[in-house]
Amino acid sequence: MLANPHTARLYRTIVGGLGTLVVLIGLALVPLPGPGWLIVIIGLFIISSEFHWAQRLLRFVRDNVERWTHWIMAQPLWVRWTTGAVTAAFVAVIVWLTLKLTGLPDWVPDLRLFDVIGLH
Incomplete structure (x- = not known):
């Protein structure tokens, strides 16, 4: 299916659009109680399946959350x-x-x- 360049481009566009929509919904929910940041991260997971920049961003987020968790637990x-x-x-x-x-x-x-x- 993705061997065809037109299909691959369409697939990447759909994945990017869906992931961006999920990220935007998550960002809108961030100031409210609930899973706003979790929804943002899920959106990044979706986007990162097709885009390397999103993989790097997701790695950055994961590393900083891990660093924060270790820091707060050491206090x-x-x-x-x-x-x-x-x-x-x-x-x-x-x-x-x-x-x-x-x-x-x-x-x-x-x-x-x-x-x-x-x-x-």
């Missing part, structure tokens, strides 16, 4: 806990801001807590 427990708490606070602020801008979904029960934190 004292208070540093790890503080990093986790700051990350959780950041995610909480993003969730609050998202709900403040978009409003609470209709299926969410009417709780007094939402009045206290300014979401009603």
Whole structure:
């Protein structure tokens, strides 16, 4: 199938387009809680199946995530806990801001807590 240059070019275009779409969706989801970065990496995996630059980028990402993981695990427990708490606070602020801008979904029960934190 890919011996034909036209088919190979079409295949690479489809793979590149699909991978780019997945990366863009992931980037749009990064500030929200959830798997934004994981989706970006999946998109890079898709693109890297056909493009060497994406393979190098994926290797760079993998190496830096591994380096970060080793660094954070080598830190004292208070540093790890503080990093986790700051990350959780950041995610909480993003969730609050998202709900403040978009409003609470209709299926969410009417709780007094939402009045206290300014979401009603």
